[in-house]
Amino acid sequence: MSFIIRQLTKRADGGDIIRTRTLVQAEISIGRGTDCDIQLPDLAVMLRHARLVRIAASRVSIETTGGVPVEVGGKFVTRADVDLADAPAVDIGPFRLSLSEGEDGAVAITAERVIPPIDTADATQEVSIFSLQGAMPTRRRLAWVGALVVLVGLLLIPLVHFLGEGRATLPKDMLADAARPVAPGQAFGDGKLRVPTARPAATGGFAPDEVWSSGPLSNAHASLSNNCGACHTQAFVSVTDSACQACHTKAALPDHAAPARLANGRMPETGVMAAAHSAFNLPQGRCTSCHKEHEGEATVMTVAEQFCTDCHAGLKGRLPDTAVANVPGWAKHPDFRATLVASPSLTQPVFARTALAGARERSGLIYPHDIHQSATNAVANMARKQGFRLASDGSLPCSSCHVPDADQLRFKPIDMEANCGDCHDLAFARDGGTLRTLPHGKPAQVAGIIRDFYLSQAVAPRAGVQRITFDRRPPGRMAEVEAAQLRLASIGDAQARARAAVADIFTGKGLCTDCHVVTVTGAADITRRFAIAPVTINDHYLPQGRFPHGKHKSYDGKTGDAACVACHTGITRSKAATDVNIPGVTNCRECHGAPAKTLLANTAKAGDSCDTCHGYHDGVAPAGVLPAGHGGGARVAAAGHRASVARAAGFGS
Known part of the structure; x- marks a missing residue:
């Protein structure tokens, strides 16, 4: 037994495509499933809808397998026996199977999609059948209602x-x-x-x-x-x-x-x-x-970084007289220019904005960092004997003098008594159980105290008074030497001794000259003969920026003094207070804006936007505090410099 199956499909241009195949078997399956002998791809057809069996030489039987009837000769049946000589047609969903006798006694089946009469209706008519148009307002009316709701609910009521x-x-x-x-x-x-x-x-x-x-x-x-x-x-x-x-x-x-x-x-x-x-x-x-x-x-x-760079990238072109350099962005940020003390003064110090390369500062102070940060010299030995807290290498730590302020932004003012007095003692005599000391920063009072000390010993000598010299003396017979120094024969002798002692304090080795520049005025009055150059200690070298030291306590795994020296690289070799050990922009780029030190990372380790370091509402610099054209950060600079001036009085007169 054999079946010749022809399946007709339509091309896009309306032509027919006929695919023919022959099956030699007793029956064939018909359905939507891909495993059926005749596949009719439509949801109206079941996966296995029917089967066709040849029951005689020119007679076949069709029987549904899922209970859904098929149409044969205008009737819906679940089983029918048809004669091939009548050229019967079987309708299954939108498909029609035309049966006839084929060659060599085979059953010929032609399957094609047909359009039932009910599907020939106008598509718009079908849409209207299922539409809610009759039960709803028109779209125009809905649009007007919506506009009115918006006008009243979202405008008039909120406005009232x-x-x-x-x-x-x-x-x-x-x-x-x-x-x-x-x-x-x-x-x-x-x-x-x-x-x-x-x-x-x-x-x-x-x-x-x-x-x-x-x-x-x-x-x-x-x-x-x-x-x-x-x-x-x-x-x-x-x-x-x-x-x-x-x-x-x-x-x-x-x-x-x-x-x-x-x-x-x-x-x-x-x-x-x-x-x-x-x-x-x-x-x-x-x-x-x-x-x-x-x-x-x-x-x-x-605020976006572009807000800053839009102006500062070409600022000099629009303001030729500005002292502010063009800054197109962090990657091309020019090197810093530090605001340094150009002329120290007790009341009106002069500051100058200077490039870091080769910069020198005139603070009026003599202070060699290298001596104070050595781990092997007399300073380190004295610190160990007095039980000071030392750095890991045995030297004085930076925090001995540089104590962070409450906000961890900068540092408290340097104070002679608090930061220097533990080592630089101003005691000059021992009077019984009382230790007499000299006031700091008041040369006239110092000279007067020394003069009065010798005169009082000449007029009313007291036992148990010992003068503490500031020079080194050979060991042995210390009491006898001190007693001989204070054994005065007359008032004239006392005055001569007083003048020599005052000169030794101001011009000898130690005491004042270790830290200060002393000038001889030539005045006859011993209290006016010596003057100490004024000192102004700068506490904010970059007033146009902010640098919170509290957030930089570690650097690349280093902490403590190692972190300080990582930025202030030349501080341990600095031999004079005129050295400017402020790091440049290259040092900052090692962390800010630089990629993380990992193989595939491409994110910055720290922020590099303008507001990371700069403020905007800082005001205009007061006259004389900063150079002309140096505007931003003036409020910060003025506050810092006023503090410097205020504490300068403690260093000289």
Whole structure:
């Protein structure tokens, strides 16, 4: 028994494709499944829909296998015996099987897809049958209703509520925080500014104008979350600078530079952005040009690095008289220029901004770092005998003199009594159980105390008084030598001894000359004969930047003095206080902006954006504090230099 199967399909151009195959078997299967002898791919056909069996020479039987009937001769049946001579047709879903006698007694079956009469209806009519168009308003009507809802619910009601609230009351604690000047080196979000708590929500838990909010406020403005009128003082008008300055006064956040110079140095706007800003009255330089709100927590102070480099990359081209170098970015940042003491003074020291290469500073102080940081000389030996805390190599640690301040930004002022007095003793005589010492930084008083000491011994000598000399003496007979030194024959002898002792203190080896430059005035009065050059100790060499030392306690695995020396590389070899041991920009790039020291890493080890080191609202430098054109960081510089001047009085007169 054999079956000749012809399957007809239509081409895209309407032509027929006929695939013919012959099967020699007793019966064939018909269905949607790929394992059927005649596959009819349509969901209206079951996987195994029917089977066709030849029961006589010209007679076949068709029987459904899944219970779903087929159409034979206009009737739906589950089984039918048909005569091939009648050329019967079997309809299964959208397909028609035409049966006839084939060659050599085979059963010929032609399978093709046909279109039933019900599917010839217009497609749009079928869509309308299942549409809700008759039960719903028209789309035009829905559009008008939606527009009305938006107009009333999202515009008119919030606007009435906004106008009815009146002028917003600003939280007192927030005003106090905003009016407090930012400390030198302090940045928003560093934990030193208190984050205000949000005001309770409006009565009922919702205010209509909240629908206008484009996102949550930053944590710095959290207390204004339900107080839109605090910033948006006028409806349909962008937030103005005056609204910001109601809290952030210029005294707390001064201008970056003089307004006229800011305007001249700013990059001119062109194109579409310039037209849009002009049309909506949004000039450059507004507070909101940089500080964007409604973008999530801790974002209002976020300023893109491009904001800085847009101006500073070509600043000299727009401000030819500026002393600020062009800075296109961290990768091409010029080397630092340190602000050094050019002329020390007790009241008006002069500072000069100088390139680091070959820079020298005139602080008025004599201080060799190499001697004080040696691990083998007399200084180290004295420190060990007195039980001082030493570095790992046995030398005096940097922290002996450089004590971090409370904010871990810089260091406390150097004080002679606190930092130097343990080694540089100013005692000059022992009077019984009392140790007489000389005041530091007051040469006239020093000379007067020495003079009065010798005169009192000449007029009313006291037993048990010993003078402590500042020179080395040979061992043995110490009491006899000291007694002989204080054995005075007359007032004239006492005056001569006093003059010699004063000269020895100011010009001899030790005491004053170890650290200070002493000049001889030639005055007849012994109390005015010697003067000490004024000293101004610089505590902020890079006033335009901030460097929190507390965050740099380790470097590449090094801690303590090793971390200090890793940056201040020449300090252990420095033989004079005129040396400037400030690291340059190359040293900073080893961590900031450099890739991590791993094989495949490409992320920076530390931040390299402009605000990592620089502030913006630092104000304009006071006259005489910094060179002309050196504007940024003046507030920090002035504070540091005023502190230097104040403590300079303790080093000279």
